[in-house]
Amino acid sequence: MKYFLYRYKNKIVALLIGCCVLCCCPSALFTNHTSNYNRPKGHKISEEKVLNFPEGFLWGTATASYQVEGGNFSSNWWRFEQKEGAIKNGDSAETAVDHYNRFEEDFDLLKELNLNSYRFSIEWSRIEPEKGKFNVEEVEHYRQVLKALHEKGIEPMVTLWHFSLPIWFEDEGGWESREAINHYEEYVEFIVENLKDEVELWITMNEPMAYITCTYVSAKWAPAKVDFAKVPSVFSNLVKAHKRAYDIIHELDQGAKVGIAEHSSYIVPYNENNILENLGAFLSTYFWVNFPIDQIVNYADFLGIHYYYKQVIRMDLVRDVITKRDPQEIEVESLGRIYHPQGLYEILLRYKKYDLPIYITEIGVPDYHEVDRDQFIREHVRELYYAIREGIDVRGFYYWTLLDCFEWTEGYGPEFGLISVDRDTLERTIKDDAWEYADIAKCNCVGN
Ligand code: FCB
DSSP: OHHHHHHTHHHHHHHHHHHHHHHHOTTSSSBOOOOOOOOOTTOOOOOOSEEEOOTTOEEEEEOOHHHHSOOOTTBHHHHHHTSTTSSGGGOOOSSTTOHHHHHHHHHHHHHHTTOOEEEEEOOHHHHOSBTTBOOHHHHHHHHHHHHHHHHTTOEEEEESOOSOOBHHHHHTTGGGSTHHHHHHHHHHHHHHHHHGGGOSEEEEEEOHHHHHIIIIISOOSTTOOOOGGGHHHHHHHHHHHHHHHHHHHHHHOTTOEEEEEEEOOEEEESSTTOHHHHHHHHHHHIIIIIHHHHHHGGGOSEEEEEOOOEEEEBOOSSTTTTOOOOTTSEEETTTTEEEOTHHHHHHHHHTGGGOOOEEEEEEOOOOOSSSOHHHHHHHHHHHHHHHHHTTOOEEEEEEEOSBOOOOGGGTTOSOOOSEEEOTTTOOEEEOGGGHHHHHHHHHTEEEO
């Protein structure tokens, strides 16, 4: 048995990850449905009128370089975009929202919204457009970005890799190749050596499990080839790369705090008495949430958790024929996501066992008709308060995202921003429903 497990470990892991990933893919056999939600026993709603957050709590927004900067022509996403039909409506990040040139103006808006932190990513393909050739001017650009933030009293959180990769890296086999770890190490070393004086909070990588799913399983993302067999080696290389980055950052700066940003939905069975649906929910949660974190937990000073929606596992072969909607819950129209604030509370309790500080490094909602953004934020922030009250050490909340921007293969369709951007003039306007978040950040509290 031991021999069998050892010999076939890669295949077994691939199969299990595949099953779970299928559970999590909206287009797969399993479909998402809503189900009733009851608060856990013992959970008491506070009587207080105002729920106060711990002093020094970070209220921020998050962005990713490829989605906002524009001009990232050495990125594999730029090459991918050129393929017909790759991006909805033929949209392109050629200019994106020109955050590369307008970051000062954007930080003024961030400040106007009373936010005290900003999570953004460094574009690897700008820093190292050709293998081994590091661009000093580009690192200087990011130094200016960091300086601008500090001048405005905004704490930066820097993501070293957020989905987009240099073209040469992809051509050398991307994360499939063992060399990837060395390449990533060199890049991380260069960045941290140059920017360590300006940054305390580092995120090594964004949502590795989502990256694996969208790249190798659903194959919606560059280079868009379904290849299940690659999943275990890519996963293992990403874990190693994270650990190396963690060590390098600490070697270069002992005061740094290093974490990873993980996608985490709240996954439940449609019917609590259905064994298969329970198993599906359990395995999906295990492989999406716990398994990846278990691998790196000794190499993290904090965890970055993303929460957008609930997923309900239903073994429904005749898709959508027997769909029941619970009127209490609302499905976000544009992306088929289920709005469920209490899920944030639930997932945070699951992270308690790791005994690490947590930042909600992404949470957000696109513009749509049924739930307003201000309601979305208010209700999730309340759930966050309840989790903190249960002893979960949450230190920051980063709304996704600052500006309406390029949403990967969805193009400019889903508009998650606190600020809208005119696609012709690139003029920015703070949305009405962003002010609720500004008020929360200002008083470091939320009304109950
Ligand atoms: C997250 C990604 C981010 C953005 C939001 C909507 O999973 O990290 O880049 O696409 O979803």
